[in-house]
Amino acid sequence: MSLKDDMKKLALDVKAASKKMANAPTEIKREALINMAVLLTENADKLIKENKKDLEEAEKKGLSRAMIDRLALTESRVLSMADGLKEVASLTDPVGEISNIRKRPSGIQVGKMRIPLGVIGIIYEARPNVTADAAGLCAMAGNAVILRGGSESINSNRAVAELLQQGLVSAGLPKEAVTLVQVTDRTAVLEMLQLEEEIDLIIPRGGEGLIRFVVENSKIPVIKHYKGVCHIFVDEGASHDKALNIVINAKTQRPGVCNSVETLLVHEKDAEGFLPLLAAKFSKAGVEMRGCERSREIVPSMKVATEEDWHAEYLDLIIAIKVVDDMDGAIAHINEYCSLHTESIVTEDYTRAMRFIREVNSSVVMANASTRFSDGGQFGLGAEIGISTTKLHSFGPMGIEDLTTQKFIVFGEGQVRE
Amino acid sequence: MSLKDDMKKLALDVKAASKKMANAPTEIKREALINMAVLLTENADKLIKENKKDLEEAEKKGLSRAMIDRLALTESRVLSMADGLKEVASLTDPVGEISNIRKRPSGIQVGKMRIPLGVIGIIYEARPNVTADAAGLCAMAGNAVILRGGSESINSNRAVAELLQQGLVSAGLPKEAVTLVQVTDRTAVLEMLQLEEEIDLIIPRGGEGLIRFVVENSKIPVIKHYKGVCHIFVDEGASHDKALNIVINAKTQRPGVCNSVETLLVHEKDAEGFLPLLAAKFSKAGVEMRGCERSREIVPSMKVATEEDWHAEYLDLIIAIKVVDDMDGAIAHINEYCSLHTESIVTEDYTRAMRFIREVNSSVVMANASTRFSDGGQFGLGAEIGISTTKLHSFGPMGIEDLTTQKFIVFGEGQVRE
Numbered sequence: 001m002s003l004k005d006d007m008k009k010l011a012l013d014v015k016a017a018s019k020k021m022a023n024a025p026t027e028i029k030r031e032a033l034i035n036m037a038v039l040l041t042e043n044a045d046k047l048i049k050e051n052k053k054d055l056e057e058a059e060k061k062g063l064s065r066a067m068i069d070r071l072a073l074t075e076s077r078v079l080s081m082a083d084g085l086k087e088v089a090s091l092t093d094p095v096g097e098i099s100n101i102r103k104r105p106s107g108i109q110v111g112k113m114r115i116p117l118g119v120i121g122i123i124y125e126a127r128p129n130v131t132a133d134a135a136g137l138c139a140m141a142g143n144a145v146i147l148r149g150g151s152e153s154i155n156s157n158r159a160v161a162e163l164l165q166q167g168l169v170s171a172g173l174p175k176e177a178v179t180l181v182q183v184t185d186r187t188a189v190l191e192m193l194q195l196e197e198e199i200d201l202i203i204p205r206g207g208e209g210l211i212r213f214v215v216e217n218s219k220i221p222v223i224k225h226y227k228g229v230c231h232i233f234v235d236e237g238a239s240h241d242k243a244l245n246i247v248i249n250a251k252t253q254r255p256g257v258c259n260s261v262e263t264l265l266v267h268e269k270d271a272e273g274f275l276p277l278l279a280a281k282f283s284k285a286g287v288e289m290r291g292c293e294r295s296r297e298i299v300p301s302m303k304v305a306t307e308e309d310w311h312a313e314y315l316d317l318i319i320a321i322k323v324v325d326d327m328d329g330a331i332a333h334i335n336e337y338c339s340l341h342t343e344s345i346v347t348e349d350y351t352r353a354m355r356f357i358r359e360v361n362s363s364v365v366m367a368n369a370s371t372r373f374s375d376g377g378q379f380g381l382g383a384e385i386g387i388s389t390t391k392l393h394s395f396g397p398m399g400i401e402d403l404t405t406q407k408f409i410v411f412g413e414g415q416v417r418e
Numbered sequence: 419m420s421l422k423d424d425m426k427k428l429a430l431d432v433k434a435a436s437k438k439m440a441n442a443p444t445e446i447k448r449e450a451l452i453n454m455a456v457l458l459t460e461n462a463d464k465l466i467k468e469n470k471k472d473l474e475e476a477e478k479k480g481l482s483r484a485m486i487d488r489l490a491l492t493e494s495r496v497l498s499m500a501d502g503l504k505e506v507a508s509l510t511d512p513v514g515e516i517s518n519i520r521k522r523p524s525g526i527q528v529g530k531m532r533i534p535l536g537v538i539g540i541i542y543e544a545r546p547n548v549t550a551d552a553a554g555l556c557a558m559a560g561n562a563v564i565l566r567g568g569s570e571s572i573n574s575n576r577a578v579a580e581l582l583q584q585g586l587v588s589a590g591l592p593k594e595a596v597t598l599v600q601v602t603d604r605t606a607v608l609e610m611l612q613l614e615e616e617i618d619l620i621i622p623r624g625g626e627g628l629i630r631f632v633v634e635n636s637k638i639p640v641i642k643h644y645k646g647v648c649h650i651f652v653d654e655g656a657s658h659d660k661a662l663n664i665v666i667n668a669k670t671q672r673p674g675v676c677n678s679v680e681t682l683l684v685h686e687k688d689a690e691g692f693l694p695l696l697a698a699k700f701s702k703a704g705v706e707m708r709g710c711e712r713s714r715e716i717v718p719s720m721k722v723a724t725e726e727d728w729h730a731e732y733l734d735l736i737i738a739i740k741v742v743d744d745m746d747g748a749i750a751h752i753n754e755y756c757s758l759h760t761e762s763i764v765t766e767d768y769t770r771a772m773r774f775i776r777e778v779n780s781s782v783v784m785a786n787a788s789t790r791f792s793d794g795g796q797f798g799l800g801a802e803i804g805i806s807t808t809k810l811h812s813f814g815p816m817g818i819e820d821l822t823t824q825k826f827i828v829f830g831e832g833q834v835r836e
Contacts, residue, residue: 019753022777022779023776023777096776102798104796104797104798106791106796108784108787108791108796110796110797110798113775113776113783115779115809117809117810118779118809196633200808200809200810201809201810215614215637216637219633219634221639221808221810239832241832242832245832245834246832246834248834249834249835250834253834253835335437344828344830357531357827357829358441358514358531359440359441361440361533361536361825362825363825363826364825364826364827364828365531365825365826365827365828366526366827366828366829366830367828367829367830368829368830368831368832368833369526369828369829369830369832369833369834370830370833370834370835372834372835373524373526373828373830373833373835374826374828378522378524378526378528378835379522379528379826380520380522380528390618390639391533391535391536391618391619391823392535392618392619392639392810392811392823393810393811395823395824395825395826396825396826397826405809405810405813406813407779407780407781407782407783407813407814408781408782408783408792408797408813408814408815409775409782409783409784410762410782410783410784410785410787410791410792411775411784411785411786411787412762412784412785412786412787412788412791413786414657414659414660414663414664414786414787415786415787415788415791416663416664416666416667416668416671416787416788416790417667417671417788417790417791417796
């Protein structure tokens with residue numbers, strides 16, 4: 001059989017399993033996830049052994065330190081995968097929930113019922129923990145999942161996926177509901193992206209290159225998030241204490257993640273008071289500041305920010321700083337350079353807070369809070385499958401409910417259309 | 419300039435207009451739509467004159483009668499476009515609505531706010547009324563729209579679009595918020611489908627060929643609906659009166675539309691009692707019945723249904739009929755052949771009604787009602803932009819709210835992440 005036929009057959013098997021998953025009772029899905037967690041914990045040694053093969057191969061191929069770090073499975077990482085599955089098992093099952101029933105003039109009662117999406121394809125890179133995290137969340141939402149991890153983690157992924165399948169089977173669910181694509185060639189991804197009849201949604205998780213490749217080649221809807229160029233705007237009359245706390249937290253608490261701040265905008269009336277205070281704190285924290293001309297007049301030690309800096313997702317202890325004339329200037333800058341991820345205003349003014357919240361159309365817009373809160377866990381969604389910066393279906397952090405959709409339901413008593 | 423550059427420039431202008439539309443107050447959007455309606459009514463003669471050019475061209479080209487009928491603008495059709503705009507103007511504006519605010523353990527208040535999608539591309543065939551219907555609904559939801567109608571209706575569409583733009587301008591809104599693509603070549607569609615940075619959603623409206631072309635070539639998310647192969651299942655013990663009313667209404671009230679029934683499934687225990695009654699009614703109504711072997715044993719005058727009939731969207735006074743062993747048989751048949759549009763059960767049994775509602779995962783699932791109710795107007799959505807049979811974003815009839823999305827909003831008081 002050709003790769004095309006193989007992928008089609010695999011997807012058809014997963015689709016058949018998805019029908020069973022869609023009707024699985026909550027307790028059975030919970031049982032499967034708990035069993036998965038137990039199996040991962042009990043087999044930690046075996047997983048670490050399989051992971052070693054991937055690590056050795058990675059060393060041989062000369063992969064970067066960062067890549068190898070993401071690839072490595074330790075005992076604590078295995079336990080954290082297991083904990084993740086237990087946490088997902090404890091979430092409220094969204095499937096079957098009826099809402100919004102209204103009686104229509106014809107007498108029919110029309111409402112909505114939440115249902116699983118069906119088959120979800122996850123295409124990811126080195127991290128083997130995605131295998132368990134994504135599979136658990138998709139399964140709990142009543143979906144089946146096709147996992148296609150990177151070639152560099154194939155041994156780890158295979159070992160994890162086998163245990164996940166055992167967990168499904170032990171609860172009476174079909175093992176095909178979590179299926180790992182064993183072909184690590186990129187042509188397997190290409191074939192997968194053609195299967196619009198079998199796969200309902202593709203979620204790529206990884207670098208921008210992978211995501212662009214998926215978007216360019218997919219006939220299936222893709223939910224994606226390229227990068228996070230998050231902004232904070234310090235408004236005229238903002239509390240300098242609040243602003244300092246928020247900006248420093250948003251930049252330094254964990255600079256390597258997508259919800260850390262990358263560009264700071266400061267109202268011209270506050271720049272002179274605020275920027276020197278900030279520079280003192282940032283200098284202690286080892287943060288490099290790159291400013292516009294006006295910022296550098298106030299804090300001459302800043303490096304010069306170029307056009308590139310306004311686009312930059314540093315993921316590092318670097319921040320771009322710009323003095324703006326007013327709120328219009330701040331919103332115009334954000335509209336031009338933001339990545340639709342997260343923006344925050346620090347202000348004491350009610351009207352401007354509400355205007356910022358209303359007019360900035362990123363997926364998360366905040367007043368007086370650190371951008372670092374932009375996260376499914378912090379928002380109360382439970383585990384997060386990803387962040388969407390495209391507006392269709394979901395916008396912002398995505399939880400279990402975003403892996404479902406709603407159908408219309410109608411309760412009639414024999415009504416016909418006049 | 420090349421066509422590629424032209425389309426890019428056009429889309430950038432529309433995108434700029436979409437920012438203004440997103441912030442337009444409800445009253446202003448209403449005013450624009452009412453003005454559009456008045457302008458269409460006042461200029462009915464002119465529209466009919468422009469439409470004549472298209473009709474003459476269509477005759478020359480030898481287009482089908484059905485196509486020419488869809489293309490024709492009469493005074494009553496123009497008035498009905500105007501009425502449609504007024505109706506949309508009266509809908510509740512979904513933009514800016516805050517919902518679901520919850521206080522999180524960190525102290526931040528997290529909720530959602532409804533926002534427009536941005537730029538919507540509508541690709542359609544001969545009907546010039548789509549120009550006004552789609553533009554009005556998109557604009558009321560705070561979006562800008564790029565309209566690309568078929569070449570056969572270019573003169574009509576141009577005349578309608580000009581009046582719509584005048585309506586926008588008269589309310590102080592940018593005319594680019596409703597932009598008609600004047601290039602009728604299909605390469606213009608191809609170029610449009612590449613503009614993923616500028617266009618947020620594509621909705622194709624027309625035949626299956628057009629829709630497949632759009633899906634195959636689009637880098638932008640597409641909401642689509644290929645066809646409606648709707649089923650009714652007459653359950654064991656169903657009221658034969660209810661069943662007759664519903665089946666006859668669903669088939670004959672307006673057979674040419676996608677929510678009319680195409681396949682009837684009958685429980686074997688009721689087939690003998692029910693099918694002869696139905697055959698008598700259908701024979702009077704001029705409906706051709708095509709049955710499975712078991713149905714034909716009961717009503718031998720039926721034609722033979724072949725595999726093709728189970729897939730057929732007749733859009734005509736023809737119905738396929740199958741006797742099934744039980745509910746499992748009915749659900750299995752529906753799962754295999756349905757187009758995810760609308761299915762209905764006629765039953766007096768509570769448990770089986772709920773099971774059908776739960777397990778049939780079409781976009782609309784009914785108990786004891788005619789499939790003909792599957793419609794945005796009947797469901798209380800107001801005007802309908804289309805029906806989605808793909809699960810992402812929207813599933814089923816789509817109204818004004820489906821032309822928006824939700825962003826997360828956070829009200830803080832200086833909180834930072836621990």
